[in-house]
Amino acid sequence: MAESSPSRERGLLWLLALTxxxxxxxxMVMMPxxxxxxxxxxxxxxxxxxxVSAYSWCSGLSGLFAATYIDRFDRRRLLLVIYGLFAISNLVCALAGNFHMLLVARAFAGLSGGVLASIIMAIVSDIIPVSRRGAATGTIMTAFSLAAIAGVPAGIVLGAHLGWSSxxxxxxVLSVLIWLAALALVPSLRLHLQVGPPPLRQVLPELWRLLSNPLHLRAFGLTFLMLVSHMMVIPFISPVLVANHGIAPxxxxxxxxxxxxxTFFTSRRIGKLADRYGKHQLFRIMALFSMLPVLFVTHLPDIPFIAIVAFFPVFMVALSGRMIPLQALLTTVPQAQNRGAFLSVNSAIQSLGNGCGAWLGGLLLSNTASGQILGYGLNGWCAxxxxxxALWWVGRVQGQVMPPPVTVNS
Known part of the structure; x- marks a missing residue:
């Protein structure tokens, strides 16, 4: 484990969070x-x-195959190379002159982005002691809220005023600046190379055993169901609001x-409720609750814009609220020695579910001559x-039996 000063450690964590x-x-910005x-x-x-699907499919596949090579290189070098490719992919997206070029660029962005998440968490594991790794992971996870609160809205405003490519x-530009900061701040991390990585002839069979474990397959199936449900609805909210309800981009x-x-304020509270009342139970409650907002947004009547803004927090809290206990439940499924590999594969399954959901959702939609979008209600019913x-399937997903707590007699 690399040693560093507290200030350098904080700087590195926030750099990884910005990455x-x-x-x-x-x-996220593609959808609005x-x-x-x-x-x-x-x-x-x-x-x-x-x-949208091209990014998710390529992200999932690259994240899955990263398990075969991610531990074979210096973390710093791998981060700089893959993040450099990620920056190039965004520049190609911006310069795309036709849809086919955009499609290729989004696939390339997915290939690089799917690996980066694994590299970031590997670096955190290398530099942060176990006793402080939870707080460090919390710092990295702030990126999700920052993207929803600041990043995506900024992208929407830029897209509305300067064009979709802006x-x-x-x-x-941000990626280049962060890359330069990483060049200066990220140390060489080669400790994991002192113990030679297993040969590929061992890695691939172990990966297959992980994928074919019935306990794992049931968990992966639940993940896939929920992400397909998510993405049959979410990518099309903005197009439907603009085309059918006259909302300005x-x-x-x-x-x-x-x-x-x-979600910034409710996520931690929902996580505590999952610990208190049980992950299965809270997932079922939040999943049932989420059905109403999903049907409402996919059958949205003509209501004032301020009412839509007031409703959207309910929608987002409902959908994120069912994923929090689900994620917590999934961490209990594998044995401790397989947890990292299991969660890496589950992350890849999430990306594949994202891609399949967006693709299936798009197939159900069509345009009228006036430009309105038809079929969104069917997407809601399918979701x-x-x-x-998933409400039935979650009962088939069981965690490892934990040993009873040790009591100390006074």
Whole structure:
């Protein structure tokens, strides 16, 4: 484990959090930019969904195969190389002159972004002692809230005023600045190389055993169900609001800010409730509760914009609230010695579920001659049906039996 001063350690953690911020913003900002991208390239909702899916599919596949090589290189060198490719992918996105070039650029961004999340957590594990690793992980996780509260709204405003490509120019510039900071701050991390990594002929069979374990398969199935349900709805909120309800693209920023701010304050509370009342129980409660907001947003009546802004925190809290106990439950499924590999594969399954959900959701939508989007209500019913299956399936996902606590007699 690398030794560093507290101030240098804090600086490195926030640098890694900013790196994670750009990765999350890169994925999230595509969805509210849907109306501008569909107009710029004259594409259908299904084609736009393919662009969203390309990122997720490639991110999932690259994250899965990263398990075979991520421990074979110096962490610093691998971070700089992959993050440099990520910056280039955003520049190519911004410069895309046609939809096919954008599609290739999004796939390339997914290939690099899917590996970066694993590298970041590997660096945290290398430099932070176990006793402080929870707090360090919390610092990294602030990237999600920052992306929802600041990053995505900024991208929406830029896209509305300067064109859909401007957020990707911004991401390319930010990535270059963060890359230069990483060049100066991230130390060489080679301790894991002192014990030679296992040969590929051992890595691949071990990965297969992890994937084929029935306990793991049931957990992966639950993850896939929930992410498909998520992405049949979320990528199309902005296009539907703009096309069907006349909301200006720049106003979408207020909706995401309201939802992100709400989850910032509720996420930790929901996590504590999962510990108190049980992860299975809270997941079922939040999953049931989420059905109503999902059906409402997919059958949205003509209501004032301020009412939509007021509703969106309920929607975001409901959807994030069912994922928090689910994630906590999944950490209990594998044995301790397999937990890292299991969670890496589960992260890849999440990305694949994102891609499949967006793709399937796009297939169900169509455009009228006036530009309105039809079929979104069916997306909502399909998403709710998948949640219903998950409510039954979660009972089949069981964690490891923990030893009883040791009591000390006074």
């Amino acid at each position: 994670q911020f750009t990765i999350i913003m890169d994925f 930019l849907g109306p501008q991208i569909m107009h710029a390239f004259a594409i259908s909702p299904a084609a736009f969904a393919t662009a 957020p990707f120019y911004l991401l390319a 720049q106003q979408i920023a207020w909706i995401y800010m309201a939802g992100g701010a709400a 709710v049906a998948l949640v219903g299956v």
